[in-house]
Amino acid sequence: IGVGPIYATQTKPNAYPVGLAYVRYAAQHSVLPTVAIGGIKIHNASAVWAEQPTMICAVSEITEAEYMADVIEQLWCKTVLVL
Template sequence: MSQRRGMANFVAGGIYGITDDALSRGRSSVEVVRLLLAAGVRVIQYREKAKPARVMYEECLAIRGLTADTGATFIVNDHVDLAMAVGADGVHVGQDDLPPVKVRELVGSDMAIGLSTHSPEQAREADKLAGVIDYIGVGPVYATDTKKDASAPVGLALLEYAAANVNLPYVAIGGIKQSNIAEVSRRGPGMIAIVSDIVGADDIVAKVAALRAAMA
């Protein structure tokens, strides 16, 4: 596994928390992250698409402070410049964003890079970029409404393919909830990313505990 900044927190069965203000019941991304960290989540991604750059910068500065204090990994979605500006541990990009090789040129050697994949072909090509990228996202496993531009669900088969054919750490993502997390976990992803089921919960700390129990 990569020794780049923050990758030590990518552990089997871990929960990868992602922010989404629109689903957070009036709580700010900073407050949601504070609760995720209190629940023991140690990989946090800031994913906000529709905010002014200055607002995102200020939120990410606050989150960088919280994650640094707890030893958690902080990843910024899409915005390479924002990740660099706040000293994030990593940046996560999609298939239509800057090419990973160019992202690596921009961020230097220490920052982790994640890449979304939606098919066996994309997963294979991503695996060839080991040394440039550090992990891949695999999904969406199930249908999801948290991304307006989400790809069609890929089901559990792509997780099984990744388990058998991909050497990079991989994160399952997309429509994963307490009701289906056990079947995802059985496919062996390194981590499981959850958005709405956590950020929309009445009690985020209790929800994380319930998800861990469901995985077990």
């Protein structure tokens, strides 16, 4: 289940951010995997992971990066540290 946008994002300009508490609520109450999406960046990925979604989606953080592999590695490192 897609949960978001978590934060304000340019890719969803008319969507109201649901915030981190909603990620935790969805993760705790869904029998299906939850995917946090919307405005997730390297600097806030740890906070999103702390709310225990199954996965995160950081599309623009990766696709707009000069070096996508570096961004993916940084997001992965944040994931490993939190989990």
